[in-house]
Amino acid sequence: MHYESQLASSSSSYTLRNFISMEQLEFTLWSALVGWLGLLVVWHLRKGRTGPQLPPGPRGLPVLGSLHLVGELPHRDFTKLADKYGPIVHLKLGFVHTIVVSSPEFAEEVLRRQDENFSTRFTSPKIEELTFDGFHEVVYAEAGPYHKYLKRILKEEMVSLRAQMRFKDSRRVSLMETIQSLHKKSKDGKPVVIVEDLMECLQMTICRLMFHNITNLVREFIPVSRELMFLASAADPGDFMPWLGRLDLFGYNKRARRIIERLDRCMQSVIDEHRDRIKSTGVNQMADIVDICLSLQDQDGKGPLPDGPIKGIMADMMIGGSETSAISSEWALMELLRNPHILQKVKDEIASVVGTERFVEESDLPKLTYLQQMLMESSRLHVIAPVLIPRECVRDTTIGGYHIPAKSRIFVNVFKIHKDPSVWENPLEFNPDRFSQSNLHNKRYDFLPFGSGRRGCPGMDLGNLFVMSLMAQLLHCFDVELPEGQRIEDIDTTEVFGLSCPMKVPLRVVLKPRLPSHLYDGIQSSEAFCASSDFLYSVMGLDLSIGASVLETINLSSTCMVYIASYPQSWATQGGSVPITEHRK
Numbered sequence: 001m002h003y004e005s006q007l008a009s010s011s012s013s014y015t016l017r018n019f020i021s022m023e024q025l026e027f028t029l030w031s032a033l034v035g036w037l038g039l040l041v042v043w044h045l046r047k048g049r050t051g052p053q054l055p056p057g058p059r060g061l062p063v064l065g066s067l068h069l070v071g072e073l074p075h076r077d078f079t080k081l082a083d084k085y086g087p088i089v090h091l092k093l094g095f096v097h098t099i100v101v102s103s104p105e106f107a108e109e110v111l112r113r114q115d116e117n118f119s120t121r122f123t124s125p126k127i128e129e130l131t132f133d134g135f136h137e138v139v140y141a142e143a144g145p146y147h148k149y150l151k152r153i154l155k156e157e158m159v160s161l162r163a164q165m166r167f168k169d170s171r172r173v174s175l176m177e178t179i180q181s182l183h184k185k186s187k188d189g190k191p192v193v194i195v196e197d198l199m200e201c202l203q204m205t206i207c208r209l210m211f212h213n214i215t216n217l218v219r220e221f222i223p224v225s226r227e228l229m230f231l232a233s234a235a236d237p238g239d240f241m242p243w244l245g246r247l248d249l250f251g252y253n254k255r256a257r258r259i260i261e262r263l264d265r266c267m268q269s270v271i272d273e274h275r276d277r278i279k280s281t282g283v284n285q286m287a288d289i290v291d292i293c294l295s296l297q298d299q300d301g302k303g304p305l306p307d308g309p310i311k312g313i314m315a316d317m318m319i320g321g322s323e324t325s326a327i328s329s330e331w332a333l334m335e336l337l338r339n340p341h342i343l344q345k346v347k348d349e350i351a352s353v354v355g356t357e358r359f360v361e362e363s364d365l366p367k368l369t370y371l372q373q374m375l376m377e378s379s380r381l382h383v384i385a386p387v388l389i390p391r392e393c394v395r396d397t398t399i400g401g402y403h404i405p406a407k408s409r410i411f412v413n414v415f416k417i418h419k420d421p422s423v424w425e426n427p428l429e430f431n432p433d434r435f436s437q438s439n440l441h442n443k444r445y446d447f448l449p450f451g452s453g454r455r456g457c458p459g460m461d462l463g464n465l466f467v468m469s470l471m472a473q474l475l476h477c478f479d480v481e482l483p484e485g486q487r488i489e490d491i492d493t494t495e496v497f498g499l500s501c502p503m504k505v506p507l508r509v510v511l512k513p514r515l516p517s518h519l520y521d522g523i524q525s526s527e528a529f530c531a532s533s534d535f536l537y538s539v540m541g542l543d544l545s546i547g548a549s550v551l552e553t554i555n556l557s558s559t560c561m562v563y564i565a566s567y568p569q570s571w572a573t574q575g576g577s578v579p580i581t582e583h584r585k
């Protein structure tokens, strides 16, 4: 009994002692936690006061951040934010730090001074699908030696004016086919959705530049690459909440995989066909871009440019080259319809240079300075990539004294810069004269239709050439009018956001031929062109570029050149130019 009561009392006193110590322990732990949190808050506040802060911007909601502030036209929403918070804005889009710069000064900081910090693109599971044999094409390639090499090949060997000299006839035949087809359509006087014809013209041109005359593949290639364009620009929840990317809620990753497989098959057969032809004839005629790419490989397909990147280059050409130029032309046409006095001035200029007894030649283009000014003005008001293609910051840095965390997504709001009243007088007015020789000024980052820096557009020269020739030929061959009953004020000038920004309601126009009918009737068909050029290639072994030397004399006019020369786009900033031949060894 004694033993039992002793045990009972000892056990109860043990339990009590134990309880008290637990309470003390808990108290101590809580005090430590509160103290630690307090210290953390003080440290954070002090850090905030002394270190650089994030740029100003909206606070955002939990999880979503400020996604609700960005709608279908992000460049317009970013512009509203810039009006409220200033030329550099920070917002969280989902879980992603997002920085929008909207002044020439901050654009220069991103595109030139800190180009290296902002030279990569963000990736997502969808973008990871967009590879060929595991190789990215230029647009999404990670910044580094591979991107630099591929881009240099694309620019110097394929899309520069020098490289394009050999493809003059391919360009001409597609353009003249379009004129012929528009001429037929014009006969019934019905309106045409002009961007569709322009797009087809450019896609055919690019296919011909790339693989000369494999017509059946061209037909397959065009719809597939359209789907690729859509997928590349489609916004996905995974872009803002990275863990959602793998769930593939909208099925984009799967679609991207499928489309790349199709495109890959299509391009591989083009490459194989070219390789077989070169093997069987023992000569690479350098007749198209695939031939040029294959010249960088040895007979077994090895060398610095395997098949994967060649397919990437073809995808870049198709995506980068066709839609951008077609849409630029559509916007320019729209502005001309809204400004008949400017349209008349452009037509007068073309007539004075070309006359009325022949079509426009590429050698006429440098003389069409007012047309060039008009196109530059149109690309100022209607930017094809209003926030460029977003980049990612590779390391912590500062802009204008503000902290920019590594992995932030960066948008350069060219849309706003191009309409900044402190840079452009009456910015909303369509006035080609602001690009005339006498009005040129030396500011570099207030006009960025092709972006700039390491990620700037490599196809600027070719894009300009496409748009110039299309517009010159179209305006020379046809009087372009609005359909009967449609007033200028009825034109809907809203845009759709995407990889490029087309008109929401495509422009419909009525075309009336202006030249003598025998000219349209005499347009050579593509079959005739292919037959004659094939004959030259295969029988006589002639390189058509010899006969296509007109482009040697083509330089954009001095107006354009001053601007382009002032583009900080140079390869010098990318580590100098290693001669391409070194990569061929």
Ligand code: HEM
Pocket (backbone or CB within 6 Å): 138, 139, 140, 151, 154, 159, 316, 317, 320, 321, 322, 324, 325, 328, 384, 385, 388, 389, 390, 449, 450, 451, 452, 453, 454, 455, 456, 457, 458, 459, 460, 462, 463, 464, 467
């Ligand atoms: C009027 C025609 C064109 C316009 C307005 C245009 C515009 C642009 C813009 C704004 C960018 C983003 C630049 C940046 O982020 O700084 C870009 C990138 C690019 N463009 Fe173009 N472009 C045109 C024609 C072409 C053509 C003909 C090609 C053909 C090869 C091309 C290929 C590319 C490529 C590969 C990139 C990605 C560059 C990189 O990430 O390094 N573009 N373009």
